[in-house]
Amino acid sequence: MPLRPGGSATDHVYDTLRRQIMAGRYAPGVQLKEEQIAESLSVSRTPVRAALQRLVGDGLLRSATNRGVFVAEWTRWDIEDVFELRLALEPLAAGLAAQRATEEQIAEMTALTDRMDDLADETFRERLQDIQNANHAFHDLVIQAAGSPRLAQFALSLTGMPMIVGTFHFYDYMDMRGSVQHHRELIEAIKAKDRYFAAQVMAVHLRVTHEIFKKNQTSAQE
Structure with missing residues (x-):
């Protein structure tokens, strides 16, 4: 590199x-x-x-x-567990956010996604930390917008883990554009108060991240 x-x-x-x-x-x-x-x-x-x-x-x-x-002692199964837990919790949070998010929270989600969009050009690696910060804030905001303190307690403990925060290090330009598009689709689902659609968008978003992560793990071990 x-x-x-x-x-x-x-x-x-x-x-x-x-x-x-x-x-x-x-x-x-x-x-x-x-x-x-x-x-x-x-x-x-x-x-x-x-x-x-x-x-x-x-x-x-x-x-x-x-x-x-x-x-650090992060095994393959530790990482798989974190992704599986996120897949269980964050789509639920997104669905609840579609029912409970305030106009102010939706506006902030939009602003964070606009920031990611501006940063995610073909030279995005030069601003990777800023993109990661905006992405992390977006996911945390969706969880907070669910309006469930118990859910937030578990879900927020996962989004800040080092193996999660750094996943953009594996993204290429098209992966990054796809991530921004997922955020926009999620915002539209929340605006429409469509709980099912919001949960599905979040699930797809997380599964794509997981697949990118697994592909890079496989490549490194070949």
């Missing part, structure tokens, strides 16, 4: 390692060594060290005092 124009060496290392970790290239518990990574990516150890610390902050790596950094 070449260093993109205008991107820092730390960003390059961070993006590369995040994709590799999430794709399962490194087994849970494996130590990541600065020198080996620096050599493989043709950079100095300084940006590698900074990138590793960012990944620790993301929850994808764990740091052990005087021992280094290790891949």
Whole structure:
């Protein structure tokens, strides 16, 4: 993965390692060594060290005092469980949001989707963090609009997990455009107060994300 124009060496290392970790290239518990990574990516150890610390902050790596950094213990089945739980909870939330969302919440969903739309051009990787932030806020808002504190308690605990927040690292341009379109379809379903349609749109949206994730895991292991 070449260093993109205008991107820092730390960003390059961070993006590369995040994709590799999430794709399962490194087994849970494996130590990541600065020198080996620096050599493989043709950079100095300084940006590698900074990138590793960012990944620790993301929850994808764990740091052990005087021992280094290790891949967090996310197994394949942990990830599958998270996706299955989201598929159980977020379509339900979307359906309830179609019945209960306020005009202000719908307007904010639209504004967040417009922001994603503006950012998601062919150079979207240069603004990936901003896109992820808008997407995360959109999903959280749909959950809040469901008006169910108990549902929100469970669902919101899933949307912030590191394996979920970083899925856009696997997207290409057409995947990203499809994600924005799903958001717009969901907003239309909520505006129409169509509980069934809203739940179905969210289910399709999450399944597409899951399939993209699984495809990249498979590619990394071949």
